[in-house]
Amino acid sequence: MTDFLxxxxxxxxxxxxxxxxxxxxxxxxxxxxxxKKLVGMNIFQTAIxxxxxxxxxxxxxxxxxxxGDHGHGAAHAxxxxxxxxxxxxxxxxxxxxxxxxxxxxxxxxxxxxxxxxYQTLEEDELRMRLSEK
Amino acid sequence: MxxxxxxxxxAPLLGAFFAGITAWVEDRFTYPIALMALGIxxxxxIGDLCIVLTSxxxxxxxxxxxxxxxxxxxxxxxxxxxxxxxxGIAFLNLVAxxxxxRQETSDRTGxxxxxxxxxxxxxxxxxxxxxxxxxxxxxxxxxxxSYTMIALGDKDRGALASLNYIFIGVxxxxxxxxxxxxxxxxxxxxxxxxxxxxxxxxxxxxxxLAAFILCILGVFIKMAxxxxxxxxxxxxxxxxxxxxxxxxxxxxxxxxxxxVRLMITVFGFDYIFxxxxxxxxxVWMGTIAVLAGGIMALSxxxxxxxxxxxxxxxxxxxxxxxxxGNTLGMTGAIxxxxxxxxxxxxxxxxxxxxxxxxDRVDISDLQGLFAKMPWxxxxxxxxxxxxxxxxxxxxxxxxxxxxxxxxxAGAYHFAAALLISSLICAVLFFKVxxxxxxxxxxxxxxxxxxxxxxxxxxxxxxxxxxxxVCVSLVVVGLYSGTIVxxxxxxxxx
Numbered sequence: 001m002t003d004f005l006x007x008x009x010x011x012x013x014x015x016x017x018x019x020x021x022x023x024x025x026x027x028x029x030x031x032x033x034x035x036k037k038l039v040g041m042n043i044f045q046t047a048i049x050x051x052x053x054x055x056x057x058x059x060x061x062x063x064x065x066x067x068g069d070h071g072h073g074a075a076h077a078x079x080x081x082x083x084x085x086x087x088x089x090x091x092x093x094x095x096x097x098x099x100x101x102x103x104x105x106x107x108x109x110x111x112x113x114x115x116x117x118y119q120t121l122e123e124d125e126l127r128m129r130l131s132e133k
Numbered sequence: 134m135x136x137x138x139x140x141x142x143x144a145p146l147l148g149a150f151f152a153g154i155t156a157w158v159e160d161r162f163t164y165p166i167a168l169m170a171l172g173i174x175x176x177x178x179i180g181d182l183c184i185v186l187t188s189x190x191x192x193x194x195x196x197x198x199x200x201x202x203x204x205x206x207x208x209x210x211x212x213x214x215x216x217x218x219x220x221g222i223a224f225l226n227l228v229a230x231x232x233x234x235r236q237e238t239s240d241r242t243g244x245x246x247x248x249x250x251x252x253x254x255x256x257x258x259x260x261x262x263x264x265x266x267x268x269x270x271x272x273x274x275x276x277x278x279s280y281t282m283i284a285l286g287d288k289d290r291g292a293l294a295s296l297n298y299i300f301i302g303v304x305x306x307x308x309x310x311x312x313x314x315x316x317x318x319x320x321x322x323x324x325x326x327x328x329x330x331x332x333x334x335x336x337x338x339x340x341x342l343a344a345f346i347l348c349i350l351g352v353f354i355k356m357a358x359x360x361x362x363x364x365x366x367x368x369x370x371x372x373x374x375x376x377x378x379x380x381x382x383x384x385x386x387x388x389x390x391x392x393v394r395l396m397i398t399v400f401g402f403d404y405i406f407x408x409x410x411x412x413x414x415x416v417w418m419g420t421i422a423v424l425a426g427g428i429m430a431l432s433x434x435x436x437x438x439x440x441x442x443x444x445x446x447x448x449x450x451x452x453x454x455x456x457x458g459n460t461l462g463m464t465g466a467i468x469x470x471x472x473x474x475x476x477x478x479x480x481x482x483x484x485x486x487x488x489x490x491x492d493r494v495d496i497s498d499l500q501g502l503f504a505k506m507p508w509x510x511x512x513x514x515x516x517x518x519x520x521x522x523x524x525x526x527x528x529x530x531x532x533x534x535x536x537x538x539x540x541x542a543g544a545y546h547f548a549a550a551l552l553i554s555s556l557i558c559a560v561l562f563f564k565v566x567x568x569x570x571x572x573x574x575x576x577x578x579x580x581x582x583x584x585x586x587x588x589x590x591x592x593x594x595x596x597x598x599x600x601x602v603c604v605s606l607v608v609v610g611l612y613s614g615t616i617v618x619x620x621x622x623x624x625x626x
Contacts, residue, residue: 025304028300028304034296037300041300041303044303044307045303045307048307048310048311048314051311051314052314055314055317055318088317089314089317095266095270096269099270099273099277100303102273102277103273103276103277103280103299106280106281106299107280107296107299110280110284110292110295110296110299111296113284113292114292114293114296117289126293130289130290130293
């Protein structure tokens with residue numbers, strides 16, 4: 001049991017992203033309201049962004065900006081990779097955030113369109129309206 | 134240094150930009166811009182293919198940055214072939230769809246063409262990129278533009294079908310992204326060739342196993358393999374015709390290409406078939422997809438819906454073939470990417486022509502269509518024969534390779550599913566032909582002599598494109614031996 005807890009504590013960032021992801025997935029599958037589903041979708045995507053951000057992190061490391069005393073002197077200082085957080089996953093996530101925002105925007109616009117047509121965003125009611133046609 | 138690999142992607146992108154600007158001023162000018170952009174892309178893709186076939190793979194470093202820093206586009210024979218296919222179909226479809234777009238989305242033709250171009254940007258990018266994260270972004274560009282296009286379609290159900298597609302598409306893309314994250318943790322690289330060179334040393338790693346499963350699962354969702362196919366039929370059948378007939382042949386096929394690329398270039402056959410023991414399970418999934426797609430197609434009353442279920446069935450062929458674990462199966466799967474794109478394109482072109490004249494395409498509405506639209510129906514029959522697998526058409530040859538591969542791998546269930554699904558397709562299409570061939574009951578049945586039905590054909594541009602595609606079905610079929618020898622076999626060795 002203590003082993004298991006230690007395992008969770010040691011890799012808590014992974015457990016956190018899994019829990020968040022499952023919350024998002026649950027909302028996307030189980031919720032009846034389309035907006036709630038969208039919120040679930042956003043949580044799902046955010047979980048993955050958190051995962052990426054956490055894999056770039058190192059203990060006792062600083063931001064990946066070279067800190068020299070003067071502009072030109074900085075280039076001569078040896079760069080130790082261990083001292084800096086890996087910026088690449090963070091940069092990738094900038095793009096992924098843009099993608100997720102764009103998806104969310106398109107989905108919201110579609111919700112507006114659906115609401116204008118059917119006056120409802122509850123999925124069961126929508127299904128009823130569609131079967132009437 | 135030639136710039137063809139970049140031009141293929143950049144030309145539609147710039148086209149979308151300029152078309153977007155002119156759409157503010159005057160909607161009419163967007164069409165020629167789109168046509169020109171796709172024409173340039175198509176020529177560049179053909180240029181790519183010529184170079185690759187004469188002097189081997191191209192490594193194109195975007196803006197001159199070498200791979201660990203920059204993004205690399207790597208074009209080999211497989212990419213080049215799929216690029217020609219994508220840009221060619223996109224260009225021909227644009228020519229054919231002019232009237233359909235005017236009829237269906239007359240108030241937003243500008244927006245339609247801009248999104249259409251962005252869709253092509255995504256597809257060509259997915260095909261040519263050599264970078265794993267880049268692949269994710271381009272898949273999402275493709276998906277985002279297809280969400281918006283599907284919402285432009287059917288007034289009642291388009292938006293809802295598109296929203297369901299978004300939910301499932303996001304799950305698929307996110308799984309893929311997660312897999313890329315695991316690859317990055319383990320290898321520290323996002324370049325496909327780099328990862329492949331580190332793969333043999335990591336065959337036992339469980340991180341790599343998780344990465345592999347997540348990536349493949351994400352791609353499976355995006356290509357609509359059977360249990361996760363639910364988004365496809367609604368999304369494709371409620372999309373506007375001009376878009377349905379590019380998304381149906383290309384989107385799923387490009388995702389199959391992405392799977393093949395992950396298998397060949399990133400993880401490698403050795404890892405997939407010798408280290409892991411997943412292949413047999415996936416072949417079973419393919420078998421079930423083939424049968425389920427066929428059976429669900431049988432129960433459809435709407436022609437468009439029926440064709441979308443046939444796509445689900447065809448995806449089963451390609452996935453099953455690729456995972457058989459031998460060269461013959463993979464050859465069949467790659468050849469089927471080409472053939473199935475052409476066949477589906479021809480079928481949807483014919484259906485688009487029918488929609489243009491009839492508006493509704495429930496199978497019972499199609500009575501007497503052979504007399505009314507003989508040319509369209511001629512093309513439809515040829516494409517249907519190709520799907521069933523009648524010899525001179527191309528569908529026969531890829532099925533032949535797939536069946537040979539199945540026998541070699543001892544996967545008799547897959548071979549059986551292939552044969553059964555061919556029979557199901559034959560039944561399906563003869564059901565349609567029967568309705569189309571006989572005169573409507575109200576006009577006095579048994580009286581075949583009088584020509585009461587006037588010929589009402591679709592616009593000449595659509596018919597000409599249908600003709601070209603149908604000829605290409607036979608030509609590709611006759612030359613499939615050459616294609617296998619020059620493109621596929623060197624790649625797999």
